[in-house]
Amino acid sequence: xxxxxxxxxxxxxxxxxxxxxxxxxxxxxxxxxxxxxxxxxxxxxxxxxxxxxxxxxxxxxxxxxxxxxxxxxxxxxxxxxxxxxxxxxxxxxxxxxxxxxxxxxxxxxxxxxxxxxxxxxxxxxxxxxxxxxxxxxxxxxxxxxxxxxxxxxxxxxxxxxxxxxxxxxxxxxxxxxxxxxxxxxxxxxxxxxxxxxxxxxxxxxxxxxxxxxxxxxxxxxxxxxxxxxxxxxxxxxxxxxxxxxxxxxxxxxxxxxxxxxxxxxxxxxxxxxxxxxxxxxxxxxxxxxxxxxxxxxxxxxxx
Amino acid sequence: xxxxxxxxxxxxxxxxxxxxxxxxxxxxxxxxxxxxxxxxxxxxxxxxxxxxxxxxxxxxxxxxxxxxxxxxxxxxxxxxxxxxxxxxxxxxxxxxxxxxxxxxxxxxxxxxxxxxxxxxxxxxxxxxxxxxxxxxxxxxxxxxxxxxxxxxxxxxxxxxxxxxxxxxxxxxxxxxxxxxxxxxxxxxxxxxxxxxxxxxxxxxxxxxxxxxxxxxxxxxxxxxxxxxxxxxxxxxxxxxxxxxxx
Numbered sequence: 001x002x003x004x005x006x007x008x009x010x011x012x013x014x015x016x017x018x019x020x021x022x023x024x025x026x027x028x029x030x031x032x033x034x035x036x037x038x039x040x041x042x043x044x045x046x047x048x049x050x051x052x053x054x055x056x057x058x059x060x061x062x063x064x065x066x067x068x069x070x071x072x073x074x075x076x077x078x079x080x081x082x083x084x085x086x087x088x089x090x091x092x093x094x095x096x097x098x099x100x101x102x103x104x105x106x107x108x109x110x111x112x113x114x115x116x117x118x119x120x121x122x123x124x125x126x127x128x129x130x131x132x133x134x135x136x137x138x139x140x141x142x143x144x145x146x147x148x149x150x151x152x153x154x155x156x157x158x159x160x161x162x163x164x165x166x167x168x169x170x171x172x173x174x175x176x177x178x179x180x181x182x183x184x185x186x187x188x189x190x191x192x193x194x195x196x197x198x199x200x201x202x203x204x205x206x207x208x209x210x211x212x213x214x215x216x217x218x219x220x221x222x223x224x225x226x227x228x229x230x231x232x233x234x235x236x237x238x239x240x241x242x243x244x245x246x247x248x249x250x251x252x253x254x255x256x257x258x259x260x261x262x263x264x265x266x267x268x269x270x271x272x273x274x275x276x277x278x279x280x281x282x283x284x285x286x287x288x289x290x291x292x293x294x295x296x297x298x299x300x301x302x303x
Numbered sequence: 304x305x306x307x308x309x310x311x312x313x314x315x316x317x318x319x320x321x322x323x324x325x326x327x328x329x330x331x332x333x334x335x336x337x338x339x340x341x342x343x344x345x346x347x348x349x350x351x352x353x354x355x356x357x358x359x360x361x362x363x364x365x366x367x368x369x370x371x372x373x374x375x376x377x378x379x380x381x382x383x384x385x386x387x388x389x390x391x392x393x394x395x396x397x398x399x400x401x402x403x404x405x406x407x408x409x410x411x412x413x414x415x416x417x418x419x420x421x422x423x424x425x426x427x428x429x430x431x432x433x434x435x436x437x438x439x440x441x442x443x444x445x446x447x448x449x450x451x452x453x454x455x456x457x458x459x460x461x462x463x464x465x466x467x468x469x470x471x472x473x474x475x476x477x478x479x480x481x482x483x484x485x486x487x488x489x490x491x492x493x494x495x496x497x498x499x500x501x502x503x504x505x506x507x508x509x510x511x512x513x514x515x516x517x518x519x520x521x522x523x524x525x526x527x528x529x530x531x532x533x534x535x536x537x538x539x540x541x542x543x544x545x546x547x548x549x
Contacts, residue, residue: 049389050337050498067542074391084382088320101306101390142386152374 002027003150004048005183011043018043020205021057026183030176032196032213033185034131040205041136041185042081045154049078049181061150074102081154081185083135087128091119091138094127095145102146113141114170118164127241134157138241140168150181157191171196221303225264228269230256233280240278258288307396310387314374314404321373324412327366330418334358338423346507347433350424354437355497355508359490363441364474366412367448368466371405374449375537376456379546389539398537400514401457402530405449435443436501446495447526450533451489457540478513485513489526496522 003027011019019040033041045050047059050066050073058065064072077156086094096110099218114123115136122130127138136159143151157165160292172195176182186192191201192213199216209216211243231237241259246266251258261267275282318324334353338344375397378384387397421434451469456462478488486490491512498504499517509517540546 033498046547049385050390051385052545053543070388070393073389076389078385080382080385082382086317086383086386088317089313097309098386098390100309101387101392103306103391212391 002115003062004183005060006044006057007059008049009044009047009054009224010056011040011047012055016275017205019047022202022205022207023057024200024207024210027177027180028181028198030172030182030184030195032192032199033183033202034187034189034199035185035202035208035217036187038204039187039202041187041202042154043205045078045131045152045183045185046204048152049073049076075149077146077148077151079136079139079143079151079156080191081158083159085127085130085135085138088126090124090126091130091134091141092123094138095142098142099145102117102148104146109145109147113145116144117141118167132265133161133164136150136160137164137168140171142188147153148180151175153184155180155185155187157186165191205234225261225267227259227264227267228256228284228286228288229259229282230284231275231280231282233278236278237275237280237282239275241271244274246270306390306392307400310392310397310400311404311407314378314401315408317377318370318373318404318408319411323369324408327362327369328412328415331358331362331366331413332419334416335419335423338420338537340425344423345502346428346477347424347430350420350428350433351501351505351541354434354493355504356511358362358413358420358437358446359440359494360511362407362416363409363413363444363493364432364448364470364490367409367507368463368470368532370409370412370451371452372455372456372462372466373403374453375401376410376460376462379441379457380460382547384546388546392543394541395410396536397541398446398534400485401453401537402449402534406454407444409445409449413445414438417441425428429505436499436504438496439500440493440495441528442493443496443522444490447489447529450526450530452536454533457537457546458544481513483513483514488513488515491515492522492525 002025002066006022006024007288009019009022010017015132022044033044035041043052047054048061049230053067061072061076066072066130089097092110092114092285095113096107117140119137119141122134136156140156140219150238157168160168169191172184176197185197196213199206199211201216229237234252234255238252238257241247245264246261248262259267271285334357335355338349341349343349378387417434417437421437422432425431452462452466455465459465474488474490478491479485493516494508495512495517498509498512
């Protein structure tokens, strides 16, 4: 069952197109919205919660336009990317305030949310004195107190330390498994990998890929990788590598070669034995374009 | 406590807790200080002459501007507006809550000035009821200014500059230049209420009203209509404008 539907959504600010012609749906489970900074993830999420109005296309949440029917927010929670909070409030007051605005007045709901994110010992401290990671946890707790069906979390792991990061990921996975629709944006691939059943990859405001983490990984395996190999005899190794099936082209430099590999995994397996056979000594191997953005650019180019 | 009351309380606490609120409160003490040190401070006319022009024409508009424009403006530009917007609350309620909080806090700060001048005048003149008109007039003034400055604060980051231009150019120069435009001046509307409920107001204070006829209910009705228009306008802004940055 789809709880959130996005149809041909575009959003532009003046001449800048932030989101372009996106159509997708979301349902129960954790969906990761993955993309480099500036890919349009935040704009998409803000359109979902009515903070931005689509320039074209439409968004429905539980079958309703969130801009026209704010009552749907009773079943929705949003954790904004910005770390701004009401600094004068304590964490407990902030969570209770958010719960109250959602119609929940039972203090037990606030206490349960505080415990969920391990903020019990700091609950009576003012948010103004919180670290970024603690603020994130307070924001997540504030979003959970009214037990929403849909959670929309914009980079919720930013600033959290590794232990808290792991706990938050576990929490999101648990919520997803309990039937809630959880949308989590991130620019960190391995974080999304750990929590999301399904991934939407975005770049330059466009939808680059959609599917399970495995499907996205398969797509990435096909990306031609550019790899720099520092070696004592560049020409000798270049000639040997060109004879293998995994290499598309080689650029020879003074003390290194730059290999465009058709299959990065196959190249990795072949490099050492090929070098040994050619009688060369490799001192360093490093990918030229391993960034997430370069992978996404490939995915977009392939569409 | 309902959701709307919670928003009013949250915004109110934030507005009153700012350092600028303390500075504004100190600013409004000027008439009290003047009444305390001047020889004619023991005359009822002195109270009206100093509280009238000094407080109504200058201090109260400034208090209202710096307070009301921050009511929803700080939520928007301080990035906390999503905590109010992504909630099952009608936009009209958020707009109304902002206006109520702005009015209450502006009035509370303004009353520091009215109350202190009232207390000094009561001691020096012996007339304990001398400040009622000023208090009611201040309430009317703050209701009107909150209606103007809450949506301006939500709309523009430069709301203080826009508001200052409104106070100094429109209210100070244009509305004061011709008698007919005085009806569009908010502090004069508050002053007209003050004059209407205060006997024996000096001629200088009456002159400031221009062609505005003192009338308690007329001024009240005017600011209420203005407030209704303001809440409707603020609701439209909340509903139809992108209130977070790209």
